[in-house]
Every structure is written in structure tokens, then in C-alpha cells.
Amino acid sequence: MKYLYLSILLCIASIKCFGQADSSKTTLTLAAIYSTNANYYGQVSEEKLPYLLTNATLRLPFGLYFSGSAYRLLNTTGGSVVSAGELGTGLDITMSKSVTSTISFSHAFFPTNSPMLKAGNNNSLSASLNYAWWLTTALNADYIFGGDSNSKDVFVTFSTSKQIGLGSITQSDQITLSPAIDVIGGTQQFYETYMTKKEKGLFGKIIPPIIPSGGDKTTTRSYTDFNLMSYNLKLPLAYNRSNYVIEAAFQQSVLAENAKPSFEHSSSFFNMSFYYQF
Numbered sequence: 001m002k003y004l005y006l007s008i009l010l011c012i013a014s015i016k017c018f019g020q021a022d023s024s025k026t027t028l029t030l031a032a033i034y035s036t037n038a039n040y041y042g043q044v045s046e047e048k049l050p051y052l053l054t055n056a057t058l059r060l061p062f063g064l065y066f067s068g069s070a071y072r073l074l075n076t077t078g079g080s081v082v083s084a085g086e087l088g089t090g091l092d093i094t095m096s097k098s099v100t101s102t103i104s105f106s107h108a109f110f111p112t113n114s115p116m117l118k119a120g121n122n123n124s125l126s127a128s129l130n131y132a133w134w135l136t137t138a139l140n141a142d143y144i145f146g147g148d149s150n151s152k153d154v155f156v157t158f159s160t161s162k163q164i165g166l167g168s169i170t171q172s173d174q175i176t177l178s179p180a181i182d183v184i185g186g187t188q189q190f191y192e193t194y195m196t197k198k199e200k201g202l203f204g205k206i207i208p209p210i211i212p213s214g215g216d217k218t219t220t221r222s223y224t225d226f227n228l229m230s231y232n233l234k235l236p237l238a239y240n241r242s243n244y245v246i247e248a249a250f251q252q253s254v255l256a257e258n259a260k261p262s263f264e265h266s267s268s269f270f271n272m273s274f275y276y277q278f
Contacts, residue, residue, distance in 0.1 A: 024061055031055040033273045038073075040117040041155055041184050042230025042253035044267050045194065047115055050074045051083070063092035067106075076115075084116060085109040090126075102128045107146075120193030121153065122146050136161050144190070151193050154226065155186035161234075174240045182232040188259070192223040227258035247273040 031054065038049040051074055057067040071084040090104025104126045110119040123146035130138040137160045144153040161180035168174050236249035249271040 026061060027059050028278045029055075029057045029059070029275060030278075031057075031273065031275045033271055035269060035271045037267070037269050038116060039251075039253060039267065039269055040190070041157075041186060042182075042232045042267075043117060043191070043255065043259065045115055045117050046198070048075065049115065063094070065090055065092070073115075083111070084114060084119070088124075098132050100130045100132075102126070102130075115198075117190055117194050118144075120151055120190055120197070134162070136163070142186075151189035153187045153189050155184060155229075158183045172242065176238050176240060178234075178236045178238070180234040180236075182230075182234070184229045184232065185226060186229050187226050188223045188229070225258075228256040229259045230255050243277050245273075245275040247271070247275070249273065 033053040033055075034050075035053070036048075036050050037044060038051055052072045053069060055067060055069040057065055059065040067086075067088045067090075069086040069088075070082045071086075072081060073083040076083065086106055086108040088104060088106030090102055093101045093103075095101060104124075106124045106126075108118070108122040108124075110116065110122060121144045123144065125143045125145075126140065128138055128140040130136065138158075140157040140159070142153075142155040142157075144155070145151075159180055159182040161178055163176050163178045166175040166177055231254045233252045234249060235251075236247050238245050238247040251269040251271070252266065253269070254266045
């Protein structure tokens with residue numbers, strides 16, 4: 001499950017690290033994440049959307065996993081306590097000592113007035129290939145479809161990261177820094193759907209409206225074209241124990257020239273995360 005926002009990748013990456021540490025038994029991993037703003041493949045909506053995410057992932061010894069997530073936007077009024085939900089399943093495949101792959105499918109549940117960029121399409125089919133050497137390099141492809149918009153999007157993400165050990169406090173813990181760079185390309189029908197819903201006044205009340213709208217109605221850009229979308233730098237600093245991880249992560253996203261008309265060419269995000277595995 002890799003498809004709502006880039007911050008969820010941090011959740012899944014940490015869950016996979018648990019799984020690699022002990023893949024011989026069934027595990028349940030619980031996660032809680034706070035983010036200063038929701039982002040979708042490096043892009044943001046006009047309104048700032050800080051949120052809380054909770055996730056549970058059940059992983060079986062042969063690589064099959066099932067996951068569920070709930071999101072709560074922190075600057076919306078009224079409505080349900082849960083702003084969005086997601087269910088997913090996937091399979092991790094070990095191809096060699098250094099090469100692994102993952103295939104997954106997820107379905108999300110959004111209210112009709114959701115201001116999230118992804119709310120127009122709620123199904124995601126994903127595949128990734130990972131190569132671990134001195135660096136960890138990954139190629140991920142996502143096909144996003146369904147929902148009430150009938151639009152479809154394809155995203156391809158190339159990423160490279162390096163885990164750096166920074167020492168430990170006791171003999172049973174480790175502090176790590178894992179800088180990562182992502183380059184993302186894709187189509188952008190999700191943004192066209194977002195602007196259509198915004199112009200119809202479907203988002204409900206967001207407090208406060210950070211950036212006024214304007215200018216996007218005149219664009220002639222085709223949202224079905226595949227273009228380079230964003231460059232993303234992530235710096236997760238983690239405190240690791242045998243059964244839990246506490247992580248603080250900074251992300252800087254810069255939109256490419258062919259990305260959607262943007263109100264912010266560059267955006268920064270901060271996440272605080274906690275993972276516990278049974």
C-alpha cells in the first residue's frame with residue numbers, strides 16, 4: 001500500500017524493516033503518524049492539511065500482508081472523526097539476497113467533501129523492485145483508478161536511500177539516519193478532479209484557508225500526459241529497538257517544470273511516527 005501520500009511510504013518502509021528482522025513468524029505492526037501537511041507524490045492542495053494516521057499491518061511468514069489505515073484531518077470542522085480510511089493487501093517476494101519485489105492492491109474510502117488530492121480515485125495497484133547494495137535503490141509503479149471521477153493516473157517513482165548508523169544509547173538499541181531521494185513522474189488527472197470539486201464547493205469548511213485560489217481555470221495543460229512531477233528529499237531520524245521504532249522525518253519536495261499549476265513550487269513537511277510490533 002503505497003498510494004495515499006508519500007508519508008505513508010515511511011510507515012510501510014518501517015514495517016518492512018521489522019519484517020526483514022524476523023520473517024519466520026506472523027507479526028502485527030501498529031503505527032501512528034503525525035504530519036504537518038498531507039502531500040500526494042510531492043504535491044499539496046491549496047489548503048494546508050495536517051493529519052493523524054493510524055495503521056495496522058498483519059504480515060504472514062511467506063510475505064503476504066494485510067493492512068488498514070485511518071486518517072484524521074486536523075483543520076476540518078464537523079463530519080466524522082475519521083477523514084479517510086484504507087484497506088490493502090500485498091505480497092513481498094524475495095528474488096535473491098539483494099533483490100526483492102512487492103505487488104499490492106489497496107482501496108480507500110473518502111467522504112464526498114474530502115479536500116485530499118487523492119480523493120477522486122480510490123483504488124491503487126502497485127508493483128516495486130528493490131535492489132540493496134551500499135545504497136538501497138527502488139523502482140515503483142502505481143496505477144490509480146476508480147472512485148467517482150472515472151479518471152486514471154499512473155505514477156513511477158525512482159528512489160535511492162542509505163541507512164547510516166549513528167550509534168546507540170544502550171546495547172539493545174540503535175539510532176539511524178536514512179536520507180532518501182525520490183524522483184517522481186506521472187499523469188495528473190487527480191488534480192483536474194480536485195479543481196472540479198473545489199469549484200463546485202464540495203470541500204466543506206477548512207480552517208483556515210491558507211492560500212487563495214486563482215489562475216488554474218485558464219490552464220490548457222493536458223492532465224493525461226506523463227511528465228516529471230517532483231523531486232523529494234527525505235531525512236528520517238529513527239530510534240530503533242527490537243520491537244518498536246520512534247522516528248522524526250523531514251521532507252522537502254520541489255515540483256518539476258511540468259507539474260500541475262502550483263501555489264507552492266517547494267513544500268516542506270515534518271512527520272513524527274511511532275511503530276510497535278507484536
